[in-house]
Amino acid sequence: MVRDFIPTGIGITTGIGQCAYRCLYCQIALHEPATFGVDRYAAVIDRFLDYKEKTGFNFSQWMGYSFDISAADFFKQIALCKRCGYDQTSFLLGGVRLMADDELKKWYEERLALGCDYVGASYFGHSETHDYWNNQPGQFEFQVRAQKTALSMGMKVGQRLFLLKSTLPMMEELLDILDETSGADASRAAFPLFYSGLARRYDDERVTLEMLDNQPDRVKAVYRSDKPNWKSEKDWITWILDGKDAFKPSFLNLNLSDANIDEIERMSCQEIVDDLTLKTKKAYAPIPDTCELADRYGDRTNEKVYMFLWDMECLWVDRFLEQHPEIRIDRELTYFGR
Numbered sequence: 467m468v469r470d471f472i473p474t475g476i477g478i479t480t481g482i483g484q485c486a487y488r489c490l491y492c493q494i495a496l497h498e499p500a501t502f503g504v505d506r507y508a509a510v511i512d513r514f515l516d517y518k519e520k521t522g523f524n525f526s527q528w529m530g531y532s533f534d535i536s537a538a539d540f541f542k543q544i545a546l547c548k549r550c551g552y553d554q555t556s557f558l559l560g561g562v563r564l565m566a567d568d569e570l571k572k573w574y575e576e577r578l579a580l581g582c583d584y585v586g587a588s589y590f591g592h593s594e595t596h597d598y599w600n601n602q603p604g605q606f607e608f609q610v611r612a613q614k615t616a617l618s619m620g621m622k623v624g625q626r627l628f629l630l631k632s633t634l635p636m637m638e639e640l641l642d643i644l645d646e647t648s649g650a651d652a653s654r655a656a657f658p659l660f661y662s663g664l665a666r667r668y669d670d671e672r673v674t675l676e677m678l679d680n681q682p683d684r685v686k687a688v689y690r691s692d693k694p695n696w697k698s699e700k701d702w703i704t705w706i707l708d709g710k711d712a713f714k715p716s717f718l719n720l721n722l723s724d725a726n727i728d729e730i731e732r733m734s735c736q737e738i739v740d741d742l743t744l745k746t747k748k749a750y751a752p753i754p755d756t757c758e759l760a761d762r763y764g765d766r767t768n769e770k771v772y773m774f775l776w777d778m779e780c781l782w783v784d785r786f787l788e789q790h791p792e793i794r795i796d797r798e799l800t801y802f803g804r
């Protein structure tokens with residue numbers, strides 16, 4: 467059955483917050499430049515806020531690849547989030563340039579003054595293994611130190627621990643290091659690699675449920691609370707063929723870059739939505755529905771774990787497109803584009 471797509475909202479992203487890294491597993495993969503500044507970005511978002519008021523058409527927004535932006539731009543970002551109806555109180559260390567303690571403290575103070583007091587970081591094992599995945603020598607030492615500094619300044623810290631074949635054996639050592647530096651004050655959540663962006667190249671690093679269930683209790687205790695929903699490919703196929711819920715995409719994707727900002731500014735919101743809807747419907751149309759993807763492109767022997775149906779489907783779409791090289795789609799318009 468051909469896929470239809472009925473939009474109820476638009477996700478607007480841009481790369482104003484430039485990322486200092488090129489992680490091997492990056493979900494974004496393409497870091498399109500956005501040098502046009504926060505004011506022009508915010509003006510587009512404000513127009514979609516008005517459009518939402520008038521039409522009920524939803525939207526989400528995300529300003530960039532890292533939180534390493536000037537204090538003035540961060541102030542504007544926070545004000546924009548408020549206008550969008552939520553408070554930005556957290557930020558991540560991913561993509562942030564490595565800083566010495568003095569510079570880091572000043573950077574934190576600027577953010578604390580704006581009400582941001584939660585510092586998140588992702589860990590891929592520890593030491594050289596973590597630095598390898600983040601493509602950045604010294605990044606592990608920086609993050610551990612940065613989170614310790616954050617705690618000493620009264621901030622809260624969160625730690626995301628990635629469960630890969632190569633990081634599982636060092637999970638206890640990682641927990642030892644983090645316990646010593648951030649103690650029981652950190653919130654932690656461990657989960658497998660997503661299947662999107664550049665991480666798609668590392669499916670041989672993907673863990674199985676059996677591997678996860680055979681870890682020490684201390685490691686199992688930090689698995690993210692949605693672990694009961696994670697499934698092997700084999701189980702996702704059964705889930706879908708048994709008629710359980712499939713994910714229904716409903717958001718258009720608009721990435722604002724130096725290449726398209728002038729054109730977007732000239733268009734009305736309605737024109738943007740109409741144009742993207744046409745293109746997105748065209749992108750989805752050749753892709754079989756979820757049942758057919760599972761049935762024809764699923765591997766019924768695969769025990770590896772995928773957290774969400776969307777990342778499972780992303781793999782099935784990869785296989786579908788490999789087998790049908792004549793089919794070309796604007797993938798970044800779909801939720802298989804990640």
Ligand code: SF4
Binds near residue numbers: 486487492493532
């Ligand atoms: S820090 Fe985030 S955005 Fe930057 S390369 Fe790494 S994963 Fe991608």
